[in-house]
Amino acid sequence: MEQRKRIRTLGSLALLAVVGSSGAQAAEAFSSGSKWMTGDWGGTRTELLEKGYDFTLDYVGEVAGNLHGGYNDDKTARYSDQFALGAHLDLQKILGWHDAEFKLAITERSGRNLSNDRISDPRAGQFSSVQEVWGRGQTWRLTQMWIKQKYFDGALDVKFGRFGEGEDFNSFPCDFQNLAFCG
Structure with missing residues (x-):
């Protein structure tokens, strides 16, 4: 089972201020007609987008269970999650650079992975994971x-920096949490 919630925000402090407030900005929060989970903040988000600024805070949580089989066939479950902070900047709107953009994303992963101690033999390496947000160390990292x-x-697009190949090539929508199906 995978739960995905996307929160577009200026940062975690702004998110706490908006969710915790009871003014006009919070009235739009959780509205089915809003593009954002916490609303438009009285037009501030739309104004920032029009100026070329798009800030995000993302969360993905994944639960996996082993009912039978694998290296250790005891019934158990594991939970892992990922937080991501990001900014996407339209450099044409901000700096006047024609058809240019910038992206920054930092992620933090935590939890436990079912594949590590239940499905795969922990003495041997494995090629995949049943929880795709697990891996590369449970720490903060520069992702993009x-x-x-x-x-x-x-x-013609020319892109320079740190990014995954799935952003521009071989990309497809994916609703699986298994790393073999979705990276």
């Missing part, structure tokens, strides 16, 4: 930091 420039009316 890139700049992209478009040329010839978008016919």
